[in-house]
Amino acid sequence: xxxxxxxxxxxxxxxxxxxxxxxxxxxxxxxxxxxxxxxxxxxxxxxxxxxxxxxxxxxxxxxxxxxxxxxxxxxxxxxxxxxxxxxxxxxxxxxxxxxxxxxxxxxxxxxxxxxxxxxxxxxxxxxxxxxxxxxxxxxxxxxxxxxxxxxxxxxxxxxxxxxxxxxxxxxxxxxxxxxxxxxxxxxxxxxxxxxxxxxxxxxxxxxxxxxxxxxxxxxxxxxxxxxxxxxxxxxxxxxxxxxxxxxxxxxxxxxxxxxxxxxxxxxxxxxxxxxxxxxxxxxxxxxxxxxxxxxxxxxxxxxxxxxxxxxxxxxxxxxxxxxxxxxxxxxxxxxxxxxxxxxxxxxxxxxxxxxxxxxxxxxxxxxxxxxxxxxxxxxxxxxxxxxxxxxxxxxxxxxxxxxxxxxxxxxxxxxxxxxxxxxxxxxxxxxxx
Numbered sequence: 049x050x051x052x053x054x055x056x057x058x059x060x061x062x063x064x065x066x067x068x069x070x071x072x073x074x075x076x077x078x079x080x081x082x083x084x085x086x087x088x089x090x091x092x093x094x095x096x097x098x099x100x101x102x103x104x105x106x107x108x109x110x111x112x113x114x115x116x117x118x119x120x121x122x123x124x125x126x127x128x129x130x131x132x133x134x135x136x137x138x139x140x141x142x143x144x145x146x147x148x149x150x151x152x153x154x155x156x157x158x159x160x161x162x163x164x165x166x167x168x169x170x171x172x173x174x175x176x177x178x179x180x181x182x183x184x185x186x187x188x189x190x191x192x193x194x195x196x197x198x199x200x201x202x203x204x205x206x207x208x209x210x211x212x213x214x215x216x217x218x219x220x221x222x223x224x225x226x227x228x229x230x231x232x233x234x235x236x237x238x239x240x241x242x243x244x245x246x247x248x249x250x251x252x253x254x255x256x257x258x259x260x261x262x263x264x265x266x267x268x269x270x271x272x273x274x275x276x277x278x279x280x281x282x283x284x285x286x287x288x289x290x291x292x293x294x295x296x297x298x299x300x301x302x303x304x305x306x307x308x309x310x311x312x313x314x315x316x317x318x319x320x321x322x323x324x325x326x327x328x329x330x331x332x333x334x335x336x337x338x339x340x341x342x343x344x345x346x347x348x349x350x351x352x353x354x355x356x357x358x359x360x361x362x363x364x365x366x367x368x369x370x371x372x373x374x375x376x377x378x379x380x381x382x383x384x385x386x387x388x389x390x391x392x393x394x395x396x397x398x399x400x401x402x403x404x405x406x407x408x409x410x411x412x413x414x415x416x417x418x419x420x421x422x423x424x425x426x427x428x429x430x431x432x433x434x435x436x437x438x439x440x441x442x443x444x445x446x447x448x449x450x451x452x453x454x455x456x457x458x459x460x461x462x463x464x465x466x467x468x469x470x471x472x473x474x475x476x477x478x479x480x481x
Contacts, residue, residue: 161194164296168281172199186291236273265397303368
């Protein structure tokens with residue numbers, strides 16, 4: 049189902065809307081936000097210089113550090129008494145990034161999430177169980193109101209107490225699950241521990257997953273637990289931009305449609321900042337062109353992807369971003385080699401004897417980086433020769449994919465840490481003595 053007509057506009061009409069909203073936004077932030085005005089003046093650009101969409105490249109980038117430097121409300125374009133909602137990141141590495149919404153922003157947010165929910169297969173007939181944490185995190189409330197608007201019945205179960213989550217799924221006949229991919233796997237695991245077979249005893253038909261990277265291998269792993277008929281679609285967003293609702297995957301599974309009448313995407317070279325042509329891989333940059341409270345311009349997401357502008361088979365004309373391959377700030381530099389955790393996950397999930405739970409540990413011995421991958425076995429075995437075979441197979445695959453030698457440690461089933469929110473797979477101990 050297509051939620052709104054804007055999703056199918058001809059490119060020229062869409063770009064006309066984008067340019068009009070871009071000009072208005074640039075004028076407003078230059079007038080209302082001293083920090084923006086300072087950055088634009090330093091870059092030698094004025095609002096009247098923005099005459100075409102290509103002129104967007106003249107504007108300076110905004111980063112998460114800018115938000116922290118202007119904590120809490122220094123980048124806001126409205127006074128605090130115009131805000132009706134405030135969210136913030138966890139702030140585990142310093143000051144949190146604070147985001148705020150006017151009433152108009154909440155309506156925009158709900159519209160965008162309703163679109164991506166419909167893209168992902170949701171409808172008014174669904175009972176949607178939201179297993180994101182409610183609170184300062186934007187994911188739960190964003191999906192809540194978007195799904196509610198299309199008519200779905202919401203079960204706001206949040207995270208934790210996984211056995212009760214399964215009880216709700218049984219009793220309420222949950223048909224749509226909202227969770228991270230890793231927590232969706234954990235719920236299936238808990239269900240089986242309770243004697244409940246997810247594929248037969250539950251009625252979950254759709255999984256709208258987000259907040260973590262969904263690799264093809266992880267999608268297949270979810271199908272193993274929940275059944276091959278489970279419709280799995282991913283969506284993308286971040287609290288700085290709005291929350292979930294920036295883009296979503298349709299049933300064609302050929303990328304995530306960006307709500308371009310609300311967000312203008314660019315792909316840049318993460319080192320030089322140069323704008324790259326369509327189809328080339330680089331860092332995603334997003335400009336918010338309809339937000340009132342916090343209209344970020346050219347925000348560097350650090351996410352690595354590429355953009356495609358051909359019309360999708362689903363009928364939408366909105367451009368598509370390729371499913372993320374990782375983040376530039378998640379990229380690990382190991383002995384001079386660039387490594388994304390998703391590459392290691394792909395290897396692990398390609399080995400049938402292994403489960404989906406793993407941990408990446410980085411240490412330094414002398415001047416040399418040491419990579420260790422801990423991974424659970426799918427089933428216990430006491431055969432030393434079998435364990436050695438599996439270990440050598442994983443080491444060989446990692447060597448081929450990464451070009452690096454890695455130590456592989458096989459753990460018993462159900463021993464590594466489980467995550468209810470975003471999974472934390474990497475322990476980088478190289479700077480710890």
